[in-house]
Amino acid sequence: MVDRSTLSRETLLQILDRARWAPSGDNTQPWRFEIVGDDRVVVHGHDTRDEILYDFDGHASHMAHGALLETMKIAASAVGLAMSWQAESDSEWRRIKYMVTFTPSAEIGIDPLSECVEQRTVQRRPMKIGSLSATQRQALIKAAGGAFVVQFFEALSEKKSIANLLWDNAHIRLTCPEAFPIHQSIIEWGAQFSKDRIPEQAVGVDPATAKLMRWVMQSWRRVEFFNRYLMGTIAPRVQLDFIPAIMCSAHLLIKPNVKPSCLEDWVALGGAMQRVWLTTTLLGLHLQPEMTPVIFRWYARAERKFSERPEFAAKAFSLAGQFERIAGASDQQAFGFFCRIGVSSIPKSRSVRLGLDELLSR
Numbered sequence: 301m302v303d304r305s306t307l308s309r310e311t312l313l314q315i316l317d318r319a320r321w322a323p324s325g326d327n328t329q330p331w332r333f334e335i336v337g338d339d340r341v342v343v344h345g346h347d348t349r350d351e352i353l354y355d356f357d358g359h360a361s362h363m364a365h366g367a368l369l370e371t372m373k374i375a376a377s378a379v380g381l382a383m384s385w386q387a388e389s390d391s392e393w394r395r396i397k398y399m400v401t402f403t404p405s406a407e408i409g410i411d412p413l414s415e416c417v418e419q420r421t422v423q424r425r426p427m428k429i430g431s432l433s434a435t436q437r438q439a440l441i442k443a444a445g446g447a448f449v450v451q452f453f454e455a456l457s458e459k460k461s462i463a464n465l466l467w468d469n470a471h472i473r474l475t476c477p478e479a480f481p482i483h484q485s486i487i488e489w490g491a492q493f494s495k496d497r498i499p500e501q502a503v504g505v506d507p508a509t510a511k512l513m514r515w516v517m518q519s520w521r522r523v524e525f526f527n528r529y530l531m532g533t534i535a536p537r538v539q540l541d542f543i544p545a546i547m548c549s550a551h552l553l554i555k556p557n558v559k560p561s562c563l564e565d566w567v568a569l570g571g572a573m574q575r576v577w578l579t580t581t582l583l584g585l586h587l588q589p590e591m592t593p594v595i596f597r598w599y600a601r602a603e604r605k606f607s608e609r610p611e612f613a614a615k616a617f618s619l620a621g622q623f624e625r626i627a628g629a630s631d632q633q634a635f636g637f638f639c640r641i642g643v644s645s646i647p648k649s650r651s652v653r654l655g656l657d658e659l660l661s662r
C-alpha cells in the first residue's frame with residue numbers, strides 16, 4: 301500500500317514497467333509514456349492505420365490503448381493506488397493523450413489478475429480439445445463486464461464452421477497485395493523472442509514451412525507465383541488457421557451491447573479484451589486472437605475497401621455474411637473481439653517488449 305507521501309516517480313515507473321506487457325496488434329506498442337508529476341502520467345497513443353490495413357480507422361490500436369490502461373489500473377491496484385484517466389484527441393483519434401491520475405486508496409484491493417500481467421501471451425499453436433467448465437465460462441463472462449456479451453462456440457460442428465471461415469479469411473490475408481508489406485515487416489525471422497515484432501517461432505508454423513515462407517516473402521512476385529502455381533496458401537492455412545480452429549476448447553466472440561461510436565467505447569472494448577485474456581491466464585488456459593475476420597467485416601459493413609483489387613471487397617462482404625450466420629447475428633450487430641482458447645503448454649517463443657527507457661518519451 302502506498303500513502304500519498306510515497307507516491308513517487310519510482311512508483312509510477314514500477315507501474316509502467318508492468319503495464320508495457322499489455323498486448324497490441326502485431327506487437328506495435330502504439331504508446332509512449334510521459335511522467336508529468338508524482339501522481340500523473342500522460343500516455344501518448346498513436347495508431348498504425350496508414351501502414352497496417354488491419355488497423356481499421358485505428359480501432360485495433362484504440363483497443364490496445366484500452367488493454368494498456370486496464371493493465372496500468374491492475375498494476376496500480378497491486379500498490380494500493382486507484383487510477384482514472386481522460387482522453388484528449390484530434391477529431392480522427394490519431395494522436396491521443398490519455399491523462400492518467402493515481403490516487404492512494406484505503407479501499408482498493410489487489411486485483412487478482414495482477415499476477416498474470418507478464419505471463420499472459422498468445423498461443424498460436426494447436427491446443428487441447430477438452431471442454432470448458434461452467435465455472436470457467438462464468439469467469440470469462442464476468443471478466444468481459446456488463447457492457448459486452450460473450451458468445452461461446454464449443455461444439456465440433458461450430459468449430460468446423462469457424463475453421464472454414466478462417467480458411468476463407470486467410471485466403472484474403474495471403475493473396476491481398478496490400479497485406480503483403482505488413483506480413484513482410486512484422487515477423488522477426490529466425491527469432492524466438494522479439495521486442496517490437498512477432499518472432500518467427502511464435503507464428504505457429506513448423507520450421508520447414510517457416511523457412512519456405514521466409515524465402516517466398518522476400519518479394520511479392522515470389523508470393524504471387526507461389527500462390528498461383530504451387531498452391532502456396534495451403535500449408536500456412538492448414539497450420540495457422542484450419543487445425544488451430546479445431547484444436548481448442550472454444551472460440552469466443554465478444555459483442556458490445558451498443559455499437560462503439562466514440563474513442564472511449566473502443567478503449568473500453570480493449571479493456572474487456574485484456575480482462576478476458578488475463579482471466580484465461582488465471583484459469584490456466586491460453587488464448588489466440590482471431591481478429592482478421594472481425595476486421596474484414598468492419599470494412600465490409602462500413603462499405604469501405606482495403607484493396608485496390610475489387611474482388612477483395614466482394615470476398616470480405618461474403619465472409620461477413622458467413623460469420624454472421626455462424627454467430628446467428630444480424631449485419632447490424634457489433635462484433636468486438638474474436639479469439640480461441642484452450643489448454644496447452646506455455647509457448648516457448650513469444651513477443652517481448654521495448655524497454656521502459658525506449659517507451660518513456662521524455
Ligand SMILES: Cc1cc2nc3c(=O)[nH]c(=O)nc-3n(C[C@H](O)[C@H](O)[C@H](O)COP(=O)(O)O)c2cc1C
Pocket residue numbers: 321322323324325326327328360361363364367420421422424497498588589590591592650651652
Ligand atoms: C487488437 C489486437 C488484435 C490482435 N489480432 C491478432 C490476430 O488476429 N491473430 C494473432 O495471432 N494475434 C493477434 N493479436 C496478438 C498480438 O499479435 C500480440 O498480442 C502481440 O504480438 C504481443 O504478443 P503477446 O500477446 O504474446 O505478448 C492481436 C492483439 C491485439 C491487441
